[in-house]
Amino acid sequence: MIANxxxxxxxxxxxxxxxxxxxxxDSAYGERxxxxxxxSPKKGWMNDPNGMVYFNGKYHLFFQHNPNSTVWGPxxxxxxxxxxxxxxxxxxxxxxxxxxxxxxxxxxVIDKNNTAGFGANAMVAIFTSHNHTMEKEGFEKVETQxxxxxxxxxxTWTKYKGNPVLPxxxxxxFRDPKVTWHEPTQKWIMTLATKDHITFYSSADLxxxxxxxxxxxxxxxxxxxxxxxxxxxxxxxxxxxWILIVNIGSGGPNGGSATQYFTGxxxxxxxxxxxxxxxxxxxxxxxxxxxxxxNTGDKKIFIGWMSNWAYANVVPTVNWRSAxxxxxxxxxxxxxxxxxxxxxxxxxINLLKAASYNAKKIKAGNINITSKAGKMNGAAIxxxxxxxxxxxxxxxxxxxxxxxxxxxxxxxxQYYIDRSRSGNIxxxxxxxxxxxxxxxxxxxxxDLTLIIDAASxxxxxDKGLSVLTAIFFPTSHYTHIxxxxxxxxxxxxxxxxxxxxxxx
Ligand code: FRU
Numbered sequence: 001m002i003a004n005x006x007x008x009x010x011x012x013x014x015x016x017x018x019x020x021x022x023x024x025x026d027s028a029y030g031e032r033x034x035x036x037x038x039x040s041p042k043k044g045w046m047n048d049p050n051g052m053v054y055f056n057g058k059y060h061l062f063f064q065h066n067p068n069s070t071v072w073g074p075x076x077x078x079x080x081x082x083x084x085x086x087x088x089x090x091x092x093x094x095x096x097x098x099x100x101x102x103x104x105x106x107x108x109v110i111d112k113n114n115t116a117g118f119g120a121n122a123m124v125a126i127f128t129s130h131n132h133t134m135e136k137e138g139f140e141k142v143e144t145q146x147x148x149x150x151x152x153x154x155x156t157w158t159k160y161k162g163n164p165v166l167p168x169x170x171x172x173x174f175r176d177p178k179v180t181w182h183e184p185t186q187k188w189i190m191t192l193a194t195k196d197h198i199t200f201y202s203s204a205d206l207x208x209x210x211x212x213x214x215x216x217x218x219x220x221x222x223x224x225x226x227x228x229x230x231x232x233x234x235x236x237x238x239x240x241x242w243i244l245i246v247n248i249g250s251g252g253p254n255g256g257s258a259t260q261y262f263t264g265x266x267x268x269x270x271x272x273x274x275x276x277x278x279x280x281x282x283x284x285x286x287x288x289x290x291x292x293x294x295n296t297g298d299k300k301i302f303i304g305w306m307s308n309w310a311y312a313n314v315v316p317t318v319n320w321r322s323a324x325x326x327x328x329x330x331x332x333x334x335x336x337x338x339x340x341x342x343x344x345x346x347x348x349i350n351l352l353k354a355a356s357y358n359a360k361k362i363k364a365g366n367i368n369i370t371s372k373a374g375k376m377n378g379a380a381i382x383x384x385x386x387x388x389x390x391x392x393x394x395x396x397x398x399x400x401x402x403x404x405x406x407x408x409x410x411x412x413x414q415y416y417i418d419r420s421r422s423g424n425i426x427x428x429x430x431x432x433x434x435x436x437x438x439x440x441x442x443x444x445x446x447d448l449t450l451i452i453d454a455a456s457x458x459x460x461x462d463k464g465l466s467v468l469t470a471i472f473f474p475t476s477h478y479t480h481i482x483x484x485x486x487x488x489x490x491x492x493x494x495x496x497x498x499x500x501x502x503x504x
Contacts, residue, residue, distance in 0.1 A: 029503035033317050033455040033473060036501040037352055037379040038306065039088040040323035041078055045070050047312065048176075048228060048289035049303050049324055050077055051094075051108035051125050054296045059085055060154050061303065061324075062094055062125070064105060070321045071313045075102040075130070079154060084348045085301065085327040087502045094157055095125065100146060100164060104128035105176040105228055108154075109206075110295050115188070116206040118149040124206055125149070125157065126190065128175035129164055141168035143175045145192070147206055166209045171195050176228045178291055179206070185268035191231040191244070196222055198229050198246065200271065213270045216246065221260050221278045223251010230291040231266060232300055236332040236339065242266040243330070243341055244273075245281065247289050249309050253280050254435040256310035257288040263332070263339040274339060281341060283437035284417065284469035285310075286456065287325050300330040302343060306456055306471055311428035316473050317455075325469055326451050326458060333465055335440045342464035345451055349381065349499070356497035364392060364485040369496050375479040379499040382450040382481070385492045389439075389446040392485040396452065396478040398423075404472050406450070406459060410487070413439045415461050415468055423474030437466040452478075 028042060040046065044067040051062035058081045065078030077095035080088045095103045106127030114120040125148045135142045144164030148157045168174050173195040182189045182202075190201040190209060197216040201209040216226070230245040244262045252258025259281040264273040281290070282304070290304025304325040307315065312322060328343040357373030370376060382394070393407035405418040419425060420432040441462040451458040454477065459468040481496070 029501075031317075031319060034320075035323040035379075035453045035455060036503065037086070037349075037451070037453055037499050038323040038326060038456065039080055041065060041320050042090055043319050044068060044321075045072055046078065046305070046320070046322045047072065047307070048105045048305050049291065050105050050127065052291065052293040052303065053108040053110060053123060054293050055110050055123060056153060058083055058153065059293060059301075060108065060123075061088065062108065062154075063324075065093065067093060070317070070319070074132075075104055077103050077125070077127070081154075084351060085346050086348045086351055091155070094154060095127070095148060098129070098159060100129035100144065101131035101142070102129075104130045104143070105289065106145075107178045107291070107294060109179050109181065109188070111206065115204060116147075116149070119151055123150045123154050126177045126179045126206065128177065130175070140170060140172050142172065144168050145177050145190070145209075160207070162207060165207050166190070166192075166201065173225045173227075178228075178230045180231060180294060182268050187268070189231065189268070191229045193226040193229050193246070196226060198226065198244065198271070200231075200269070202268075215244070215271045215273075216262075219273060219276060220246060220262060221248055221251055224249035224257070228289040228291060231271070232292060233266070234300060234330065234332045234341070235298060236334070241274075241332050241339055242271065244271055245291060252285065253283050253437075254285050255430060255433065256285055256308040258282070258285075259287060259290055259304065261341055263341070277338065279340060281343060282467040282469050283435065284459070284467065285435055286471045287467075287469040290325065292330065301346060302328045302330050304469075306469060311431060314427045315471065316424055316427055323456065328464075331464070333463065335442060335465060340440055340465055343467055344460055344464040345449065345458070349451070352379070352499040352502065353381075354498040354500050356495060359494045360492065362491050362494065363488050364483050364491060365488060367483040367494075369481045369483060369494075370479065373496045374498070376452065376481060376498070377477065377479065378501055379451070379453045380481075381497050381499055382452070383448070383493070383495045384483075385445070385447045386489055387445045387492060388490065389444060390485060390487040390489040392483060392487075392489045394450070395480075395482050395484070396457070397480045397482075398474050398476045398478050400475050402474045402478075404457065404474075404478065406457065406468075408439070408446075408461070412436070415439065415459060415466050417457065417459065417468050417470045419470060419472050422472040425473075435468060435470060437461070437468045440465045452481075
């Protein structure tokens with residue numbers, strides 16, 4: 001009898017485990033906090049986006065990936081593709097650790113002219129090999145640059161036999177190569193983060209690299225080691241302006257990791273900055289290590305890792321950790337006499353639009369948007385415009401009384417996101433701190449776009465001049481959204497649109 005009961009109990013447990021597992025499998029991309037319109041890995045850990053390259057109608061997105069754990073560890077390059085920058089399909093892992101080390105961040109190019117000899121149009125990845133064994137033994141020269149190539153659109157890869165192609169000159173932090181073709185000099189340019197500055201290298205064949213110049217020891221923010229750079233031109237009213245992106249692991253404008261950039265000129269050898277000001281691509285705390293796609297012509301599309309090294313390893317997700325930002329298109333904007341880089345969500349977000357609510361010329365007061373547009377149960381986008389910006393506040397909330405506040409404060413002339421009452425904030429010190437972005441434009445009229453997902457909000461103000469990205473972890477989904485303004489801001493146009501999940 002006892003034996004029978006035990007057997008029954010064991011059988012019931014097995015059925016329960018089986019059901020739980022199959023439920024998990026069914027609910028892949030449906031778990032708590034799982035972004036519905038942002039890329040996240042099916043399972044395991046993800047950090048920096050890597051090797052983004054457009055080829056044959058597909059946007060390739062590789063990423064720093066620890067497939068067997070939800071914390072940072074031995075780095076591989078995960079791989080996903082998209083035809084529209086919105087819907088992503090995760091593919092098998094592209095690059096595995098090897099004798100030279102684990103695979104740290106880097107970039108990918110299409111070698112149209114077969115400069116490297118791997119075949120015309122080979123996809124070539126240029127990445128940092130990080131040798132943990134040497135690191136444990138106390139060596140300084142643990143990071144070198146290596147290459148790998150693929151002749152089948154990134155599905156299978158061959159590491160180059162002559163790796164590393166760029167040995168370490170004696171700098172501990174020597175990583176994250178971003179390579180681009182420089183037409184006027186007919187050379188590949190590698191922009192490399194070398195501790196507290198950038199070193200530019202050039203090559204005719206992706207295999208032999210010579211140093212060109214250094215930039216930045218005394219420029220910009222230095223609250224952390226320089227990482228993940230990018231270099232590209234943007235056009236402003238017929239004028240070519242070069243942008244140098246430099247990520248820093250800590251010391252961002254609101255604490256922790258952030259992305260700074262310089263505007264200036266690159267002549268194939270040297271980068272010269274226009275001004276000495278430190279500029280931030282995104283003032284938020286959750287947009288790091290972002291760079292742009294290569295091979296997209298004049299259009300520059302950026303994506304970042306939507307987390308921060310201050311807490312990335314402990315955010316309360318279960319089967320996976322971290323998502324990317326929504327893909328953003330970069331442009332130059334002038335405010336006063338200075339050039340800034342603006343970012344706005346790529347237009348393809350329109351592909352996800354479902355039911356929407358529109359209003360014109362409303363004085364807020366207190367507008368309960370979801371009472372008109374229907375409760376949020378997934379992602380959404382909110383757009384509003386005003387001719388005369390005054391203080392206002394948008395509140396995302398749930399039935400548990402948790403809220404995320406964001407908006408504009410006229411006194412300080414800042415946009416802000418306040419996560420102090422947003423839900424679970426206890427896993428990291430300072431997670432509840434209010435974050436702010438200065439208003440850069442000098443105009444009275446304003447526009448605001450919010451992209452809201454299960455665990456993130458991206459705020460784009462003034463056509464993407466002031467940007468704030470932040471993640472959050474409420475105990476249940478935010479279902480309500482309201483807009484309030486003590487000063488009675490007059491909203492010209494308000495549009496709230498529910499967005500369909502990219503995983504369904
Ligand atoms: C940035 C970074 C890179 C490095 C990678 C390792 O987040 O630290 O500098 O290549 O992550 O995963």
